[in-house]
Amino acid sequence: PPTQRVEDGIFAEEELNMDEREAARPIASGENFLEALVVDDVREFIISHNLDDSARTKLESCTLEQQVDVISQDSGNVRNMNAVVISRANKSQKEGPQFTSTKSHEYVSELVTKFIETLQLDEKASAGLRALPPKYQVSVMARDMGGVTNPSGAVDSRVRKMLRNGDGYLQAAAGAHLGNANLAKAARSVNQINQGAMPTDAVQFLEQAYQAFIAEYNIDQRAQDLVAMLAPMEKLEVISDGM
Numbered sequence: 001p002p003t004q005r006v007e008d009g010i011f012a013e014e015e016l017n018m019d020e021r022e023a024a025r026p027i028a029s030g031e032n033f034l035e036a037l038v039v040d041d042v043r044e045f046i047i048s049h050n051l052d053d054s055a056r057t058k059l060e061s062c063t064l065e066q067q068v069d070v071i072s073q074d075s076g077n078v079r080n081m082n083a084v085v086i087s088r089a090n091k092s093q094k095e096g097p098q099f100t101s102t103k104s105h106e107y108v109s110e111l112v113t114k115f116i117e118t119l120q121l122d123e124k125a126s127a128g129l130r131a132l133p134p135k136y137q138v139s140v141m142a143r144d145m146g147g148v149t150n151p152s153g154a155v156d157s158r159v160r161k162m163l164r165n166g167d168g169y170l171q172a173a174a175g176a177h178l179g180n181a182n183l184a185k186a187a188r189s190v191n192q193i194n195q196g197a198m199p200t201d202a203v204q205f206l207e208q209a210y211q212a213f214i215a216e217y218n219i220d221q222r223a224q225d226l227v228a229m230l231a232p233m234e235k236l237e238v239i240s241d242g243m
Contacts, residue, residue: 034141035064037114038071045071055082058089065135065142069097072107099134108134115141125152128159136162210235 046056059070070088078084092098099108116126129137140158148154214224227235 032064032142032144033115033118034068034111034138037111037118037141038064038068042067042071049075049081049085051085052082055085058086062089062093063142065097065138066092068108068111068138069099069104069135072099072104073101074103097135097138099138105134108137111141112137119145119151119155121155122152125156125159128156132159132162207235 042059045051046059051059059067062070066089069092070085073088075081075084099105112129115121116129121129129140132140140155140162143158145151145154210227219227
């Protein structure tokens, strides 16, 4: 296989044949796939709600993530959309995008699906991105993909970096989702380890999935002793890499 150097998911590949070079052509600098996915939605939002100059200017002054935050919220019962847009934009700029409403979750979920399909992400990168809470999904998608030759590797690297640097809420939420999505195979293969209802506690589930992983892949005691010293999210990374 070609030698690879990884820097935040950007791969420099050597010794590629002509077909591989064509397949691994870097994405153009400045290419932002999230922007391409939402630009028409932002334009449609402005037109459909007949925003005045002040509201439109305020929306356009927001970052891409903030714009997604503003337009993804429920607007069904709004009387003064101009005032609401300015208020939402101010809050998003001050506190950061949150995506807490059901409508926002649905909108971001649709964006994630389109993003995965557009970049043709592999199963591992797709599962990692889907595991994140909405505001972190948007943060990953909003990043420039310029120079990336392996979009799946780039997204997977960025998700992992976010998990390593994230708070307990992010890790628990992602761990629970990844536990269901990526580790179910190991848990199913050893039914005696994981019988009955699925644990609701993310750490408990990760531990059970780890025990299933040990049984399925016949991990020796020395390796078990080393992994036993890891934190739950580090165990998750070991298991997902192994699968």
